Amino acid sequence: MANNKVLLVDDEEQILLSFQRRLKKQFNLDIATSGKQGLEKLDSEGPYAVVVSDYRMPEMDGVHFLKTVKQNHPDVVRIMLTGFADIHTATKAVNQGQVFRFLTKPCPPRDMAEALEQSIRYHNFIISEREVIDLKRWRKSLEQMVAALARLVESRDAYTAGHQQRVALLSVAIGRAMGLEEQTIDTVRLAATIHDIGKVYVPLEFLTKPGSLSPLELDVIHTHPQVGYEILKPIEFESPISRIVLEHHERLDGSGYPQGLIGSEILVESKIITVADVVEAMCSHRPYRPSRGVNKALGEIEQKKGVCYDPEIVDICLELFRKNNFNFQI
Amino acid sequence: MANNKVLLVDDEEQILLSFQRRLKKQFNLDIATSGKQGLEKLDSEGPYAVVVSDYRMPEMDGVHFLKTVKQNHPDVVRIMLTGFADIHTATKAVNQGQVFRFLTKPCPPRDMAEALEQSIRYHNFIISEREVIDLKRWRKSLEQMVAALARLVESRDAYTAGHQQRVALLSVAIGRAMGLEEQTIDTVRLAATIHDIGKVYVPLEFLTKPGSLSPLELDVIHTHPQVGYEILKPIEFESPISRIVLEHHERLDGSGYPQGLIGSEILVESKIITVADVVEAMCSHRPYRPSRGVNKALGEIEQKKGVCYDPEIVDICLELFRKNNFNFQI
Numbered sequence: 001m002a003n004n005k006v007l008l009v010d011d012e013e014q015i016l017l018s019f020q021r022r023l024k025k026q027f028n029l030d031i032a033t034s035g036k037q038g039l040e041k042l043d044s045e046g047p048y049a050v051v052v053s054d055y056r057m058p059e060m061d062g063v064h065f066l067k068t069v070k071q072n073h074p075d076v077v078r079i080m081l082t083g084f085a086d087i088h089t090a091t092k093a094v095n096q097g098q099v100f101r102f103l104t105k106p107c108p109p110r111d112m113a114e115a116l117e118q119s120i121r122y123h124n125f126i127i128s129e130r131e132v133i134d135l136k137r138w139r140k141s142l143e144q145m146v147a148a149l150a151r152l153v154e155s156r157d158a159y160t161a162g163h164q165q166r167v168a169l170l171s172v173a174i175g176r177a178m179g180l181e182e183q184t185i186d187t188v189r190l191a192a193t194i195h196d197i198g199k200v201y202v203p204l205e206f207l208t209k210p211g212s213l214s215p216l217e218l219d220v221i222h223t224h225p226q227v228g229y230e231i232l233k234p235i236e237f238e239s240p241i242s243r244i245v246l247e248h249h250e251r252l253d254g255s256g257y258p259q260g261l262i263g264s265e266i267l268v269e270s271k272i273i274t275v276a277d278v279v280e281a282m283c284s285h286r287p288y289r290p291s292r293g294v295n296k297a298l299g300e301i302e303q304k305k306g307v308c309y310d311p312e313i314v315d316i317c318l319e320l321f322r323k324n325n326f327n328f329q330i
Numbered sequence: 331m332a333n334n335k336v337l338l339v340d341d342e343e344q345i346l347l348s349f350q351r352r353l354k355k356q357f358n359l360d361i362a363t364s365g366k367q368g369l370e371k372l373d374s375e376g377p378y379a380v381v382v383s384d385y386r387m388p389e390m391d392g393v394h395f396l397k398t399v400k401q402n403h404p405d406v407v408r409i410m411l412t413g414f415a416d417i418h419t420a421t422k423a424v425n426q427g428q429v430f431r432f433l434t435k436p437c438p439p440r441d442m443a444e445a446l447e448q449s450i451r452y453h454n455f456i457i458s459e460r461e462v463i464d465l466k467r468w469r470k471s472l473e474q475m476v477a478a479l480a481r482l483v484e485s486r487d488a489y490t491a492g493h494q495q496r497v498a499l500l501s502v503a504i505g506r507a508m509g510l511e512e513q514t515i516d517t518v519r520l521a522a523t524i525h526d527i528g529k530v531y532v533p534l535e536f537l538t539k540p541g542s543l544s545p546l547e548l549d550v551i552h553t554h555p556q557v558g559y560e561i562l563k564p565i566e567f568e569s570p571i572s573r574i575v576l577e578h579h580e581r582l583d584g585s586g587y588p589q590g591l592i593g594s595e596i597l598v599e600s601k602i603i604t605v606a607d608v609v610e611a612m613c614s615h616r617p618y619r620p621s622r623g624v625n626k627a628l629g630e631i632e633q634k635k636g637v638c639y640d641p642e643i644v645d646i647c648l649e650l651f652r653k654n655n656f657n658f659q660i
Contacts, residue, residue, distance in 0.1 A: 125455035135465035142472035149479035235474040
């Protein structure tokens with residue numbers, strides 16, 4: 001995929017042919033015998049990575065030519081080739097930094113090869129930088145889209161609308177306070193945003209029932225981490241998102257579901273979401289009860305710290321609310 | 331965000347101090363007086379972008395030191411500083427390409443500055459490349475997640491399950507054959523994947539009704555592009571995804587909905603999805619009719635080419651099916 005196309009421009013054709021003969025194995029070399037022809041080639045046969053231009057040429061000199069290249073094809077790295085006598089004039093004429101390298105005539109092919117290699121590397125760097133910006137933008141759009149679709153899926157139950165988004169918010173805050181790597185935090189955010197996705201297959205009547213649930217109804221509700229896992233498993237995640245969704249109701253002492261995992265068997269990402277999930281749920285209104293309030297929610301995780309919930313995560317969560325005044329507003 | 335941390339290692343402390351004094355404005359310079367100390371600093375105070383090491387040092391020479399740096403911190407760009415008399419030995423000792431630059435003592439600060447600048451640029455290039463790979467992986471995961479959630483949303487209506495995915499497949503094939511840019515094709519794929527998202531607010535009874543629909547029922551169904559637009563509009567897309575979703579039932583002659591746009595008012599991305607949507611829908615079974623078959627579907631777009639559907643897109647679609655044996659298997 002790396003672009004190694006180079007355009008050499010010089011009015012002395014034998015110089016071009018000599019470079020082409022000596023360097024054709026290493027580089028994808030094109031030639032042009034005037035600035036005009038060079039500009040045409042750049043338009044019709046590009047994109048090029050590098051342009052090398054002679055300084056003294058009739059009609060359009062190297063400075064004028066390279067300036068036009070910069071305007072029309074700003075990503076192309078530019079090298080100026082000058083007679084030794086010209087170099088002072090050329091460096092003065094071309095603004096510092098506009099040209100990546102100056103080479104002097106006669107230029108040994110080895111020097112040309114080295115300058116071209118460095119220029120191609122520099123060109124690839126420019127392209128990579130741009131790509132990173134584009135990809136980051138896309139990633140943000142896609143994350144927002146996932147969140148929008150997750151809200152749509154949870155909109156069947158107005159009582160829990162926004163729950164996943166708020167759990168994501170708290171989970172990310174906990175992850176940041178723990179000093180986790182940015183990539184792990186991204187994973188936590190995404191997993192939290194869709195951790196209840198398996199509830200789409202739980203009958204709405206069970207989820208919104210005002211009274212207490214029968215053991216059978218509870219069993220059905222308890223399938224949702226497994227169902228969520230099945231939905232997400234086929235997606236080739238590089239990060240353990242489906243596993244986190246599967247584990248978000250596990251407890252340190254093995255009293256959770258669906259696998260009854262204990263302590264170190266549970267991913268730290270899952271443990272974070274578990275704590276955030278409990279706190280958010282207790283802070284929110286439910287059809288069968290009003291909000292229990294922040295203090296009651298924090299009391300719950302404090303009381304079961306080390307039994308159900310990871311002690312470090314609990315401490316950090318308590319500190320976020322009590323010292324940093326964290327809140328769920330999004 | 332760019333990392334410009336440099337570590338200078340030399341057993342002659344006055345050399346280190348001199349570089350530090352001369353270059354501290356330009357670079358974030360650390361120093362170490364032995365290889366051992368250098369390795370410790372790399373572990374505890376990194377990440378560094380560049381390491382410059384003297385060749386002749388007691389206990390651990392520059393070759394040994396830089397080799398260890400390469401093993402433990404492969405992203406750090408390495409520069410070797412040697413006495414002129416050492417350079418032959420040093421270049422032989424250090425494998426070509428393992429060290430980015432050789433500098434000779436005495437080294438004017440200007441030369442050092444230039445080498446450091448190029449090394450930092452090279453280091454950033456290495457990091458960018460890695461980031462591009464990570465981001466591409468994430469983007470793929472997120473795209474798959476959007477597709478999975480879109481399938482989940484459409485799973486309420488078993489008759490159209492997979493419809494959006496298949497429309498995306500055909501739309502991308504059309505876009506490729508048209509020679510569109512990769513970024514536009516990405517946009518088309520994503521918009522197609524969720525183009526019917528607004529149907530979540532259309533009563534299921536209307537969508538799956540076996541008989542013909544009343545004008546009022548049709549009016550409700552016809553709101554789905556607008557509803558989809560409202561769902562997606564709040565997301566900060568850099569690409570016109572919500573607009574494409576809004577426009578996917580428009581027709582060239584103004585007979586479409588919801589805006590009754592004509593010809594050039596409609597985005598080319600929307601026109602592609604429109605054609606793919608019609609063809610896929612006619613090829614698939616529906617509750618109120620069996621599949622009409624590919625030939626009938628292609629006949630429909632051929633007949634209304636230039637009236638309802640963009641002529642170029644129709645021709646490309648026909649060619650895909652008739653010459654390239656395109657099919658909807660995913």
